[in-house]
Amino acid sequence: MDENDPNQMVLELLKAMLEGKNSKIEAALWKIEALHSPDPVKEEIIEALRRLGQEQVAASEFIGELAKGHLDVEAPPAIASLGNYKQLQANLRQINWILDRIAAGDYGHRLDFLGDFERTMNQMVAALRDKDELESRLEKSELMFRTVVETSPTTITITDLNGKVQFMNPAGLAMWGYEIGEVLGRDITEFLADDRGRKEILNIVDRTGRSEPKVAEFLSLKNNGTEFWIEAHGTLMSDETGRPDRIMYLVWDVDYRMRLEKALEDSEKRYRTMVESSSSMIFILDTDLSIIYGNRQGYFTLNDGSNMTGSSMTTFLDDHSTVDMLKALLRSGEGVVMTKDTVMTTHASIRLWVQMTAQIVPFAQGKAVFVSCNDITNLKRTEDKLRSATRKLTLLGSLTRHDVINYLTSLEGYLELAQVRNKDEAIDRHLKKARQSAANILHQMELTRNYQNLGLMEPEWIDITSGVQKEMAGVELGDVKIISSLPNMEVLADPIILSCIKNVVQNSLKHGQKTTKVEFSFLEEGENGFLIIEDDGKGIPASLKEQIFEWGYKGRTGHGLHFIREALSASGMWIRENGIEGKGARFEIIIPKENYRILSPGSQ
C-alpha cells in the first residue's frame, strides 16, 4: 500500500470518518492537506472531503461535550448538519433554566412542544407547585395555630399519657408562676393542691374518645404556694398513626368566680337565715300580687304555718287602698319604697294592724314586690289608749284650769275689795303679795294650756316665707324694721312654729333695748338648714346663751324661750342663740334636711 497514493489517502480519510475517531480523522486530514488534483472535479471532491472531515471533528467535539452534559459548549459555526443538535442543546438549556427556576421556587415556566419532555416536565412542575402550595398552607396553618396557642389567654398544656408536661403556653406559665424550664417533665399533679384533684386530673380525659370532653374544677397551687381554683378540660391527642400519645389540657383560672360563688352562697344563706328567723312577716309577691315566697313568720301569722305560695296577698288585705298602693308601686318600678299602716285578716279571721313596707326588687328575669309587715296591733291599741288618756287629761286639765281661773278671778276680786277697805299698811303689803301670787298662778295656768296643746297636732308643710310675713303684721314693731331674705320655702312642723318665731321677735323687741331692725335669713350647711332671726339690740352675754332657754330663767313671759325650744324640739328642730353681746342677738332654728324644702321661684 502506497501511503502517498491520493486515492489511498482519500480512502484513509473516509475510513477514519466512518470509524468516527477524531485523532484518525485529523491524521488523515493532515495527510491530504497538501493534496491537489489538476482535475477540477477531483479537486472539488478533495476539498469537500477535507471540509467534511473538519466539520465531523468539530461536530464530534461539540456533541461529545453535550453528551457529557456541558450545555454551555459553543456550537461550531456554519455547520448545517449540526442544526438538530443545536436545537437539542437549546431545549436542554431551556429544561436546565426551568429546573433552576423551580429550585428558586418559581413554578411559572412551562415547557412546550418538547414531546415526552414536555409532559413529564410540566407534570413534575405542577406536582412540585402543588406540594409547595400545600407546604406553604401547612406552614401558615402551623404559624396560625402557634400564634393562637402562644397568645391565648387560656392556659394550654400538653402532657404525655402519664401526665408529664411536654409543653405549656405563656398563659400557663404566667398563671402558675413558672419559667418554661421549670415545668417541662414535671407531673401535672404537682400543680394541684389536694389529693382529690391529683387523683382526678388524669381521669377527666375520655380515653375512649366516645364521650364529650369533661370539665372539672380543681384547687390548684401556684409556684409561690398560693392556692386558687382552676377549671380544666382534657383531650387526647394522637400521633400520625392515630394512636393516642398525649393529653392536651385547657385550663382557666376560675378562682374569682369560685370565691364569688362561695361568697354568694354564704350571703344567700345568711340572708335566708335572717329572713327566716325575722319576727317581721316577709313576702315576695309576683306582679299579680300572688305570693312567690313567704317567711316562717308570715306563714305562721297569716296561715297557721301552712305554705301560702300561689295565694293572692289581696285576700289577706282588708284595705283596698293598700292593694292600690301595691299596684301603683308595680307601675313605678325599682327604687321606690312605700310604707303604710294597714289591716290584715288572718286565715283564722283575726284582724291585725301591720306597718307594711313594700318595694320593687329584681326577680328572675323580671321584677317582684318585696313586702315586709310588722305587727303593730299592740302599738295601735296602746296608741288608742294613750289618745284616750290624753283626751281625758286634756279634759281634766281644761276643767281644772277653768275652775282654777274662775276661783282666781273670784280671789282677785275679793283681794281687791279687801285692799280697798283695808287701812292697815302692813296688811296692805300682804294683800299686794297675795294678789301678785294670784296673778302668777293665772300665768302658770296659761302656760299649762300651751303645753297641753304641744305635740297634739300632726306636723304639716308650712309656708314659712308668707307665714312669717303674716305673723309680723300682728306685732307692734314701732320704729323697728323687719328685713327678710328668706327663700320661698316650706318646713315640716307643728303649726305652732310660726307662733314661736313671732315670740322670738317679741323677745328681741322687749329685751334688745336699742333694737332698730330684725332680720330673717336662711342658709344650708351639711345636713341641716338654718333659719336665722337676728337683731341689732344689746345682745345676750355669753354666760346666758343657754340659760335663757331654761325653765326657771327669769323674765320668761308668754311662751318663753324654754317653751319655744320644747315646741321646736317636738318637730325635730332645735334653737340656739349665737349672737355677740353688744352687737345683737342671733337665734338659729336648726332644721334637718328632710324637714324643709326650697320651692322654685313663683311657687309660693
Add this chain to the structure above:
Amino acid sequence: MKFDWSDLGNIQEGRPNLGDTTLVAVYRLFQYTLRDVLEEHYGIERTEELLKEAGYLAGREFARSQLDLGKPVTEMLADLQRKMLEMRIGILRVEKADLENLAFTLTVSEDLDCSGLPLKGKTVCNFDEGMIAGIMEEYASKRFDAKEIDCWTTGARTCRFVVRPV
C-alpha cells in the same frame, strides 16, 4: 413615538367573519417584499437597521400593552413566553440567564420570520432582535441590545438571541 397599539385597529369589528388570524405566508410576503424594496433603496445594512428599529418600536408597544411590567423578571419572561405562544409568534425559551445583570440567551423556535426559510448563510430575524430589545428596555428602563447568533437561515433549527443591557 407615533405608533400606538390602538393603531392596529379593532380587528374583531373589522373582520367579523375572517377573524384576527391569517396565513404566515401572507405575513412573510409583506415582510420580505418590503425588505426587498428597502434593500433596493437603502442597501442591506441600512434595511436591517430599519427593520431592527421597527422591531424595537413594536417591542416597546407590545410590552406596554400586553405585559405586566411590575412583575419580577422571571415572571415577566414566563408571561412573555405564554403571550408569544398565544399570538403564534414563536416558542420562546430561556437558555441562560444572568438575573443580576439582566443578560440572557433566548431561543425562539418556529419563529414567525424565518422558520423554514432557505439557507442564506446569515441571520435574518432583524425585526425580532429589535422587538426583544424593545421589550427588555420597556421592562427595565434601560437600553438593551439583542443579537441573533443562530437562525434557520444559518442552518440552525431554532433562532438564538444574546440579550444584554448596553
